Amino acid sequence: MQIQEVLSLLKNFSAKEEVLRRLVTPEIEALVAKIPKPVGSFGFDAWGYNEDSFKVGLAAFKLLYDHYFRVQVHGLEHIPKNGRVLIIPNHSGQLPMDGVLIGIAAATNPNGPRAARAMIERFFPTVPWLGNLLNSWGGVIGDPVNCVKMLESEEAIIVFPEGVRGSGKLYRDRYKLQRFGNGFMHLAMNQRTPIIPCGVVGCEETMPAIANLAPLAKLLGVPYVPVVPAPFPLPAKVILNFGEPMHFSPVRTEEEVTTRVEQVKAEIQRLINKGLQERTSIY
Amino acid sequence: MAVEKKAAASGAANKKTVLVTGAAGALAKRVIARLHGRYNVVAVDFRRKVETDAGIPSYKVEMEKRGFEDIFLNHKIDAVLHIGRIFAHESSRDRRYNANVLGAKKLFELCKKYGVGQVLIHSTYYVYGASAYNPALLDESHPLKASEVTMDLVDSVELESLANIYLWKHPELHITILRPCNVLGPGVRNSMSLLLSHTFTPVLLGFSPMMQFLHVDDMADALVLAFEQNKPGIYNVAPDDYIPYQRAVEECGCKKLPIPGIPPVVPRFMSSLLNWGAFFPPYLINYFKYPVILDGRLFNETFGWKPKRNLNDIFTYYRKTKLSAA
Numbered sequence: 001m002q003i004q005e006v007l008s009l010l011k012n013f014s015a016k017e018e019v020l021r022r023l024v025t026p027e028i029e030a031l032v033a034k035i036p037k038p039v040g041s042f043g044f045d046a047w048g049y050n051e052d053s054f055k056v057g058l059a060a061f062k063l064l065y066d067h068y069f070r071v072q073v074h075g076l077e078h079i080p081k082n083g084r085v086l087i088i089p090n091h092s093g094q095l096p097m098d099g100v101l102i103g104i105a106a107a108t109n110p111n112g113p114r115a116a117r118a119m120i121e122r123f124f125p126t127v128p129w130l131g132n133l134l135n136s137w138g139g140v141i142g143d144p145v146n147c148v149k150m151l152e153s154e155e156a157i158i159v160f161p162e163g164v165r166g167s168g169k170l171y172r173d174r175y176k177l178q179r180f181g182n183g184f185m186h187l188a189m190n191q192r193t194p195i196i197p198c199g200v201v202g203c204e205e206t207m208p209a210i211a212n213l214a215p216l217a218k219l220l221g222v223p224y225v226p227v228v229p230a231p232f233p234l235p236a237k238v239i240l241n242f243g244e245p246m247h248f249s250p251v252r253t254e255e256e257v258t259t260r261v262e263q264v265k266a267e268i269q270r271l272i273n274k275g276l277q278e279r280t281s282i283y
Numbered sequence: 284m285a286v287e288k289k290a291a292a293s294g295a296a297n298k299k300t301v302l303v304t305g306a307a308g309a310l311a312k313r314v315i316a317r318l319h320g321r322y323n324v325v326a327v328d329f330r331r332k333v334e335t336d337a338g339i340p341s342y343k344v345e346m347e348k349r350g351f352e353d354i355f356l357n358h359k360i361d362a363v364l365h366i367g368r369i370f371a372h373e374s375s376r377d378r379r380y381n382a383n384v385l386g387a388k389k390l391f392e393l394c395k396k397y398g399v400g401q402v403l404i405h406s407t408y409y410v411y412g413a414s415a416y417n418p419a420l421l422d423e424s425h426p427l428k429a430s431e432v433t434m435d436l437v438d439s440v441e442l443e444s445l446a447n448i449y450l451w452k453h454p455e456l457h458i459t460i461l462r463p464c465n466v467l468g469p470g471v472r473n474s475m476s477l478l479l480s481h482t483f484t485p486v487l488l489g490f491s492p493m494m495q496f497l498h499v500d501d502m503a504d505a506l507v508l509a510f511e512q513n514k515p516g517i518y519n520v521a522p523d524d525y526i527p528y529q530r531a532v533e534e535c536g537c538k539k540l541p542i543p544g545i546p547p548v549v550p551r552f553m554s555s556l557l558n559w560g561a562f563f564p565p566y567l568i569n570y571f572k573y574p575v576i577l578d579g580r581l582f583n584e585t586f587g588w589k590p591k592r593n594l595n596d597i598f599t600y601y602r603k604t605k606l607s608a609a
Contacts, residue, residue: 040524041594042534046419046576048493048527125415125573128489128544132527135493145418145425149578 023059031113032058036082038153047117047146048135054115057137058107065104068235069097069202072278073105075242081112084151084193085245087158088184090177090268091166093203094226096120097233098167102158102198103138105240116156119147121164123221144183151191159184161261168224171208175201175272177265185248185261194245197264199271202238205282236283239275243267298323301510302360304390305367306333306341309470310405313503314364315339318510325358328367329382346386355397362401363394364510368442370473376435383438384445391449394456401457403510404446408464408495408519408577410439413569419493420578423462423517433566450515457515461506464521464577467597468499477562479601484537485554485563485571487544491529492574495521498592508586521579522590528571534594535601544572 032055043051065071079085089102099118106116119142125131140146142159150157160166161180169178188195209226217225246267248260299322305311306326315335318324324339332343340358344350354360369382387404394402411421412428427443429436443460450458465475478484497505497520505520532539543549547568554565563571583589 040526042524042526042530044493044525044527046493046523046525048525048574122416126545128487131415132489132491141416141418143416143418145420145422149418149420 020056024055025059028055028059028062031108032115035107035113035115037115037155046149047138047140048132049115049117049138050136053133053136054107054138058104061100061104062108065101065108069101069206069238070235071101071105071238071240073240073242074278075244076105076109077111078196078242078244079106079109079111079114079156080194080245081114082154084154084191085114085156085196086151086184086188086193087116087156087196087198087242088161088264088268089158089198089200090175090272091160091162092169092174092200093205093233094167094207094209094224094228095233096167097206098200098203098238099158099160101203101238102200102240105242106156114156116158117150118158119160121223144187147187148191151187151193159187161264164223168209168212168226170212170226171204171210174204174208175276177269177272180261180265182254182257182261185257185264189248189250189257189260194247195264196245197243197267197271199241199243199268199273199275200238201241201272201275201279202236202282205236206233206238208234234283237279237281239278241271241275241278243271299361300325300358302327302354302358302363304328304346304363304365305405306335307331308367309468309472309499310466310502310506311364311366312470313500314366314506317503317507323358325354325360327354329369345382347381347389351389352393355393355399360394360397360399362403362510363390363399364403364405364506365390366405366506368405368439376438380438380441384441387442387445391445391453391456395449395453399456401510401513402446402449402459403506404442404458404460405506406443406446406460406462407439408462408521408575409436409567409570410443410462411575411577412436413492413573413575415573417574417576419574419576421519421576422578423519423581432569435564435566447517450517454515457513459509459513459515460517461509461582462517462519462577463502463505464495464497464519464579466497466499466502467601469600471499474562474564474567479532479535479537480604481562482538482605483540484532484535485540485542485550485559486529486532487550487568487571488541490544490572491527492570492572493525493576494528494531494574495525495577495579496531496594496597497522497590498597501590501592504591505582505586505588508588509582512586514585516585518582518585519577519579520582521577523579524594525576526594531594531598534598536605537601 106114120139162178165178211227213225301322302325307328326341329345335341410427412432551565
């Protein structure tokens, strides 16, 4: 009799469902339900974002966010509850872990959760499964057309103006902001979108690179191949500081645009310094 | 009452005459049904002489051949709805080029010669080309990259560039180009519809691009609307609802037949080897790997159009057909 009971239990046991049930808690469900994000009749948007997939991703990374990186976040009240917004952070740590953590912070914002869309590298769509998976979590290739269309539909976007220059830099250059691209400023001005600057502290220490194997990277067709102490992100404590919204009206020359980009860069540097002061220990 | 009848009888002479190509196809049939009565319709197809309702003359004619002009001599054509094109699976590349591109050239010339006041071209979203770098929600001004993807779609792109030349050179032709997303529904025989009608449907492992689908009845409404409102230009026709290809396959009640997606030669090789030409042709494989998502707002706003049937309505037909066959 007992064996039969165990067998019938096993028969109805689905590992996938069990994991999903434990992962996607009612709190996660409630958060996603509050996100002002229109989707189609099957829960997808034009870029492949999917509500159900987003819930699973959010739930899984929320565990890392809370217990592994023990993220400490300030200034979440600056992220608007709805309407278009550009979140502009510094970039570091080889892997786009900073993008993920900012995404979790925005999605779990007690003042109003947002599904912030991260711009991903152009080669991701060519990678089987991973490309679709990143899309379903909200990742989109960083094409200006995508950004404009998303801002037009009042979405929140995360842009790293340093790009791979920031994420691929070596440990000795930590917390030194690299050159910023001007693209985000054009978006902000033309689409009348507020900029929320964000200083990320801690991600530099998740993957401290001592060297970059540039020839190998070229061979593999990837932006960089870092020499790191461990092949996974180390559990550094991460501090996120969101700044006040910055508004910019259109200007004519590229020189003026660059000046404004420098203003944002300075604000981010200030937020980084604030985070560094708040930090009591690296790990 | 008698006066009304008289007016109706003499009305045939006052009614506009509309030439509809591709009359044997599911879409053209629906368009003809919508126009019948309000317009004098002339039905044309290159495949066969189509059975039509009383009062609709029907011809089997190839546009690039000389006999085509006789239709313009026998009827005072006021407008042309060019719906019929030879699909890539229906003929060789050369023959298709002749029919679709040179045939269209002939059509535009005849329209010019016989004072046709309006031409509507039924194009396809394929012209944008499927690429990993495609942003979503493509505008009508996005470059047409299909010929970069494959030689087999050159005719679609050239038909459009030809239409564009006539669009600005001969504004009196009032040319409207419509680029619909995947059109599905009863009787539709394009690659996507054939594909979703199968029990086993090939999918590329690890790739499930976003897609848009439109019911053939909605597309017919869109065509008639564009014809009646006559606002020349280029328009995407697509709903603001999206679904990944593999999910659509499931929703249509198909069983997935997974084939490796990389390296790119593998799916192409398998497609040619298994002779899937008709429904999963080698040159369309990129469209099952990368998305081509259209922004249909311009058409919606210009013509005040909105599809009446949703994705589930569309897929239900394919699901039901499979159930009744089983």
